[in-house]
Amino acid sequence: MENLTLQTDILLLEGLKVTPQSAAPAFILLLLIYIFIMMANLGLVVLISMETSLHQPMYLLFCNMSVNDAFGASTIIPRILQDIFQSQRYIYYADCVFQAFSWGVNLVLVLILIGLTVRLSRCRKVIFNPFCDNASLFKLSCESVLINNIYGLAYTVVLLSSSLGSVTLTYARIAISCLSNKNGALNSKALQTCATHLLMYIIMFASGCVIIFLHRFPHLSDQRKVASIMFHVVPPAMNAIIYGLQIKAVRQKIFIFISQT
Numbered sequence: 001m002e003n004l005t006l007q008t009d010i011l012l013l014e015g016l017k018v019t020p021q022s023a024a025p026a027f028i029l030l031l032l033i034y035i036f037i038m039m040a041n042l043g044l045v046v047l048i049s050m051e052t053s054l055h056q057p058m059y060l061l062f063c064n065m066s067v068n069d070a071f072g073a074s075t076i077i078p079r080i081l082q083d084i085f086q087s088q089r090y091i092y093y094a095d096c097v098f099q100a101f102s103w104g105v106n107l108v109l110v111l112i113l114i115g116l117t118v119r120l121s122r123c124r125k126v127i128f129n130p131f132c133d134n135a136s137l138f139k140l141s142c143e144s145v146l147i148n149n150i151y152g153l154a155y156t157v158v159l160l161s162s163s164l165g166s167v168t169l170t171y172a173r174i175a176i177s178c179l180s181n182k183n184g185a186l187n188s189k190a191l192q193t194c195a196t197h198l199l200m201y202i203i204m205f206a207s208g209c210v211i212i213f214l215h216r217f218p219h220l221s222d223q224r225k226v227a228s229i230m231f232h233v234v235p236p237a238m239n240a241i242i243y244g245l246q247i248k249a250v251r252q253k254i255f256i257f258i259s260q261t
Contacts, residue, residue, distance in 0.1 A: 011096055011140070013089035014128045016080070016225055027084045033233055034077040040240030041066035047250060054247065062243050069236035075099055076131050076232045083130070093122070096132035128218075130225050167201060196242045200235060207231040 018026050048054045048063045079099065083089040091099075123142035174194055211231060214224035244250045 009093045010125070011091050011093055011132075012126045013083060013091055013130065013132075014126060014221075014225075015083045015086070015089045015130050016229075017222060018084060023084050027081060030077060030081055030084075030233075033237060034073060034081070037073045037077075037233070037236045037240070038070055040244065041070040041236065044240055044244045044250065045070075047247075059247065062247070065239060065243070069239055073232060073236045076229075080130050080229065091127070091132065096127065097137065100132040100134055100137055128221055130229060133228070163205075167198075171198070196246065200238060200242060203238065204231070204235050207234070 016026070044066045045063050048059050076099070079091075122140045124140045127136045128139070129136045171194060178191070207227060207230060210227045211224060214220050214227060217224075
């Protein structure tokens with residue numbers, strides 16, 4: 001009985017399909033990206049924490065975003081690095097559930113999703129992804145996931161509608177304010193800040209939509225895997241660069257470091 005329970009609690013990760021020749025370069029590239037993500041984001045957190053002049057709401061928001069990016073990358077990338085050289089990749093179901101929902105931003109919604117997921121019976125053991133996510137967990141069940149799909153669709157519609165609506169309203173108000181304001185320097189600063197935010201929003205929105213779209217086409221699994229990894233790699237790396245370089249203190253520290261080296 002214990003062996004049967006143990007077997008049902010162990011899942012097989014399909015992982016990335018890399019050849020033995022490309023495994024080492026892929027590992028090194030992903031490792032370097034992960035090191036950069038951690039150094040850039042945690043460095044930004046340390047700098048904001050140490051500089052009392054940066055203890056303002058906007059910079060504290062950057063700090064919170066960097067912590068989330070570092071934590072989210074740490075739940076995904078180390079596992080992928082560990083599995084690159086493995087021919088058979090296994091993960092415990094509990095670890096899979098934690099990995100799938102640990103980067104959620106809303107605790108209540110995450111707990112609801114976990115409740116909907118763990119109640120499902122499992123007759124499959126293969127995760128067709130380099131890591132665990134919500135859609136992959138649902139595919140383990142052989143029973144109807146209609147309730148989960150309805151909840152997921154409703155949540156997606158509400159999230160996308162509120163997100164797009166708030167972004168559109170915010171940028172419309174900013175555009176109106178810039179048009180009515182004749183201060184060129186202030187308008188230029190607002191445009192620069194908004195442009196970087198909009199760029200990152202478009203990248204994250206497009207990446208998320210691509211992943212959702214590719215989940216509907218099993219024959220495009222390799223493309224979906226790459227898109228899933230990019231979703232957890234590109235934004236954390238770009239956020240630290242785009243938002244960090246907007247802070248004058250960060251630019252000064254970088255300039256001093258480059259000058260000393």
